[in-house]
Amino acid sequence: MLKVPDHQVAGHQAGHGHPGPLIDDSGRFYKPLQDDDRGAIEAAFYTSFSSNTRVPDHIRRFFPVFYGTKLLASDGSGQWPHLVLEDVVSGLSHPSVMDVKIGSRTWYPEASEDYIQRCFMKDRKTSSLDLGFRISGLQLYESEESGLWKPDRKLVQHLSADEVRVVLKKFVSSNSPIDPNLNPDCSFASSVYGGSSGILAQLLELKSWFEDQTIYHLNSCSVLMVYDKKKELKGESSDAKVKLIDFAHVTEGNGIIDHNFVGGTLLFDKVHLRYSYQS
Numbered sequence: 001m002l003k004v005p006d007h008q009v010a011g012h013q014a015g016h017g018h019p020g021p022l023i024d025d026s027g028r029f030y031k032p033l034q035d036d037d038r039g040a041i042e043a044a045f046y047t048s049f050s051s052n053t054r055v056p057d058h059i060r061r062f063f064p065v066f067y068g069t070k071l072l073a074s075d076g077s078g079q080w081p082h083l084v085l086e087d088v089v090s091g092l093s094h095p096s097v098m099d100v101k102i103g104s105r106t107w108y109p110e111a112s113e114d115y116i117q118r119c120f121m122k123d124r125k126t127s128s129l130d131l132g133f134r135i136s137g138l139q140l141y142e143s144e145e146s147g148l149w150k151p152d153r154k155l156v157q158h159l160s161a162d163e164v165r166v167v168l169k170k171f172v173s174s175n176s177p178i179d180p181n182l183n184p185d186c187s188f189a190s191s192v193y194g195g196s197s198g199i200l201a202q203l204l205e206l207k208s209w210f211e212d213q214t215i216y217h218l219n220s221c222s223v224l225m226v227y228d229k230k231k232e233l234k235g236e237s238s239d240a241k242v243k244l245i246d247f248a249h250v251t252e253g254n255g256i257i258d259h260n261f262v263g264g265t266l267l268f269d270k271v272h273l274r275y276s277y278q279s
């Protein structure tokens with residue numbers, strides 16, 4: 001049965017005659033195609049990427065599996081085409097999720113003047129320009145009693161550089177993210193961010209491909225980081241994962257490195273995650 005995902009932390013939701021994402025019980029995420037060129041660009045990206053033999057398998061695993069497109073009926077908006085993707089959060093019973101938009105700029109020269117202006121403003125008003133990335137959305141599992149902490153998206157996006165650093169610590173802490181008197185204890189930093197299969201190692205592997213690949217420019221794309229906090233609390237492996245999502249603004253690389261993306265991941269992993277991990 002299809003249902004609205006309660007683990008969506010950013011992006012478009014249902015409203016104004018547009019459907020929002022759906023999930024099913026078999027681990028699939030249905031993302032409605034936007035009805036302008038963004039939908040076409042994202043569908044074309046997934047189609048190209050999934051059959052592109054120049055993409056190594058160890059890199060492919062950082063992207064949701066693509067199962068094609070499907071027309072789905074949704075309330076008030078009739079039949080609507082959806083991308084059928086792997087649900088990255090499926091299988092995690094108590095997921096902590098963070099969507100990080102990579103790059104100091106989200107605009108790109110081929111975009112419309114209006115889009116460039118809007119991105120330009122957003123990049124300046126958020127941590128993108130200062131840090132090379134911004135947190136677009138977030139949910140943290142707290143405890144059985146308190147459930148999930150899902151701070152307001154607009155607040156999250158407009159966090160200052162210093163506040164972003166605190167949130168990166170909260171993401172891997174066992175104590176309450178809400179209590180202003182508690183310093184994040186970072187007790188899961190070594191297992192979630194660190195280690196040979198942790199988030200830092202995964203980002204590093206991804207980055208090394210981006211330092212070389214010139215096929216795609218992933219403008220305005222996000223790194224989705226997820227792990228099962230309940231498992232961490234029980235001392236079990238929490239399946240920390242990194243996946244890239246949101247390809248509505250991908251352009252062709254034309255033989256040129258995607259410096260904006262490489263710069264963003266570099267700052268994100270080397271400087272900021274490592275900082276949370278070590279301090």
Ligand SMILES: O=P(O)(O)O[C@@H]1[C@@H](OP(=O)(O)O)[C@H](OP(=O)(O)O)[C@H](O)[C@H](OP(=O)(O)O)[C@H]1OP(=O)(O)O
Pocket residue numbers: 010011012038101122136157220246248249
């Ligand atoms: O409509 P908004 O204000 O929520 O803006 C959307 C953004 O939300 P945010 O600025 O993060 O609050 C949204 O950002 P997220 O994916 O949520 O990080 C997108 O930038 C979206 O544009 P597009 O689908 O990438 O072309 C943006 O949608 P458009 O305004 O471009 O349709």
Ligand SMILES: Nc1ncnc2c1ncn2[C@@H]1O[C@H](COP(=O)(O)OP(=O)(O)O)[C@@H](O)[C@H]1O
Pocket residue numbers: 007008009010011012013021029031064085086087088089097099137222224245246247248
């Ligand atoms: N494949 C996926 N699996 C699980 N969650 C996803 C997946 N793709 C997107 N999401 C969730 O949906 C949100 C919005 O996705 P995104 O592709 O950025 O949409 P939009 O194009 O509307 O901005 C993400 O922040 C994440 O919470």
